Amino acid sequence: MTSAHNLESRIVELGYALPEVAVSKGNYVPFRIEGKLLYVSGQLCVGPDGKLSQAYKGKLGSKITETDGYAAAKLCLLQVLAQARMALGSLDRLRSCIRLGGFVNAEPDFTMPGAAMNGASDMIVEIMGEAGRHSRTTIGVATLPLGACIEVEALFAID
Template structure:
């Protein structure tokens, strides 16, 4: 068991089966030493979107549920990374970038705080190698009315 798998186990995190694309794209691309993972929604272990993670932040959803949703997105990113890397998360050198999309009501401004759910998980799991560049934007809608979607770029060996 590599250090990343050990840390996930210590945190009690089980990676789900990676979600299949819902449109005309691939879940990930490896180019050179970069693994680019398409946006992941806040699906749970059962592959479903919980009602508490549907809707707009600042509307139907509040910060705590938004943080949980962003964290679930990060778990799903790691599940896609594991699939892309033939089951070997130990090949991750670092998280280079996360891009967050928050389904937000027009007046909602706590976007960075919500996105910390994903960022904090990357740092918990990868340590300093989990510190990354980041963009976070509020959007009018997300697929399946998800509260959060997150994409990632990892450097791999």
Template structure:
């Protein structure tokens, strides 16, 4: 009998070990669940406690760097979800991702950057990872991060 794929087995196949989730840095919580919904607060591209890069798209940050940063944000979103749920198998669907891209006024490739997070959501959760999405450009983000990603999940 073939082994059933799970979010954890997909993470392992991708070579991703989830980090210890970052603690909130202000007056909010990292995750809130109510009924069949889990909301994850915006996550920065932190790896081992440090930002992968800082700056603005269309300025000092290149698109390929930002795609990797968006992927790192999604890894941190998934780590927060696992901490909140105990088991990623409880995720029925990634309902929505919200992406914030720190960019110059002239930058217009926000969607390409956010694909770093969206592609990982689908890779980890399969068809249940296909989601609605908003991606917007902003003047700045906390700590000078170029990308921040938030999420809404349907859960069991």
């Protein structure tokens, strides 16, 4: 089990890197702390350069494969963690992941949005160990900002 107090080094050990945080484009904040809870707004599957790759634009069930959706969800989670680090100063304050929410840009007859969202779920457990086990909601939607194939939001317990 991974200690919650070495998450930054665990991320590097696994070969991941947190991107620079994206700036909010609307009348909302990217995160909010309330008591011992950190809420992170939905994050898109942008790369380290802050841009959404053409490979992750479109709908699952037609242009985007489940495999690509899985990879896109992992990018979303890295954005979530980058926002968490911005909010807290260090990921070492994360105690546990309580909930992930996934929004999957999907064709109306695509019935496996959870397969893509597993990318974010698998990654948070890989990074946090048992503290990463969470509740989750995943829904298929008609569209997402910038045509992204997936968006992920999170709720964490913090110290």
